[in-house]
Amino acid sequence: MIAPHFNTWQSVQDEVLRRIHIRAWPPGSAIPNEADLATEFGCARATVNRALRALAEAGILDRRRRAGTRVALHPVRKATLSIPLISAEVAARGQRHGYRLLARSEVCPPAPVRAQLGTGTRPLLHLLALHTADAAPYVVEDRWVNIAVVPEMRDIDLSVQTANEWLVANAPFTHGDIAFSAHAASAAEAQHLGIPIGAALFVVDRTTWNGAAPITAVRLAYAPGYRMQTAI
Amino acid sequence: MIAPHFNTWQSVQDEVLRRIHIRAWPPGSAIPNEADLATEFGCARATVNRALRALAEAGILDRRRRAGTRVALHPVRKATLSIPLISAEVAARGQRHGYRLLARSEVCPPAPVRAQLGTGTRPLLHLLALHTADAAPYVVEDRWVNIAVVPEMRDIDLSVQTANEWLVANAPFTHGDIAFSAHAASAAEAQHLGIPIGAALFVVDRTTWNGAAPITAVRLAYAPGYRMQTAI
DNA sequence: ATCGGAAATATGTCTGCACATATTATCTCT
DNA sequence: AGAGATAATATGTGCAGACATATTTCCGAT
16 A cells, blocks of 8 residues: 655645544544654654644644544534624625714713723713714714723824724724624614614624723624624 | 843744734834844744744734735734534533424425525425523524435434534534524514514524535524623 | 746745653552 | 652644745846
8 A cells, every 4th residue: 555645734634634524533532643643644743733733723623732632522613703894894895884973972981881891980982983884874883992091092083083993003902802692772773773673783792902901892783684704 | 232032932922912012013014024033033933933824813914925924904803713512502601401302394495595505495304493501491493404415314313412413423514604693583483482572683594514515504593692702 | 118037035834853841641659 | 549759642842944835026028
């Protein structure tokens, strides 16, 4: 038998996937170690490592030092979805993005926002805006900005530039969290989106920090019909 | 000035992030090439490559051969969210998972499902099931299975094992797509979940293929209050 | 000027080697 | 038998060098 030859980490990855797929390596089973696979595949261990590491990142394999590599028992497939600017999102749909600032104030936020950001009773900049796609309401943006860490924002004309655009360009964040849910449209949301009260809205809640300092919390309520899609 | 020394790809990554943050390398600007950075950081080019590649995968950097590396202009942050089995999801919340098969039939699917799977007018296995968490309704599962590619499924008792559990163990998929949206509860969904008709439901639509052969299309309608959360 | 091919360049990746590190297995002493 | 120290092992990662590949730039022929 002639030993097949895999010289790229992609081809190694494909071969590993193939074996998992034909159940030569069934879920839960241990696969040979990197050194053995490298010998069998006729390539360097680093190449095998690259392939297996990528598969582990994708959730297909479980790897632990000394314990070896096994095929994930519960293949927790990971979907990666990109979080674009709303203007880019609308443009990608081939529509024209519009934006209107509906309200702006500096007030003490309600308890849930305070808890989320951890800013206590300090007043924050509160913004309410409507994004449109080809003049149709697209998403209502309800945002709280920790004005203490980005005081420059007080002087920005947010009727021409969206808060998010200014923030991504001027106040980068180190980390954040994002949550997706469904909510019934409030009276205000219904009015801005031109839909009945109680309609099902796709809602994205995002909070971002720069180190320990909270930057902003935003709730995006998308008009009915919105789908967030990705490949797995 | 003493040249700082970075010997792990993580530390290189941290330093690059730091420079992006302090705007030494502002959005859109090109950063030095790998060889120069390796010299400056006192490490191998492979180490710099590892760090920059990871940042590119995260959407922080844009890299192109010959053109070099630049800080992403529109930081399309990528969120990765894992798609667990529902039983694992419920268990992770510290609740007990329950499952009840509500209906099972082999019929020709409606047009949207036919279009999604591309199986034409061939009859498919249709399943309707309710998952519970600590006896409370959790999610309604509406699934179509391409029985032609997994005929063994005809003989499975799906009242004890969920269709998804059987499928992940016996009919692995090569790729798929997943979409998230919000929908108003239908009469049937409202009844099964014990909620009013028209309540806002978080809906996940997932379709999977094995190569060119469609395997299954499933719609998961979660009970109100469900949040899908991840870090960015 | 313009178009096409050649040169230059930055990233992509492979190799072979070494050592680090986490975790498991084993052995020893009580 | 049990607890704690010790060895073994698989993965994680670093390094130096080499070649591959995609793109851009440059230059010469028309």
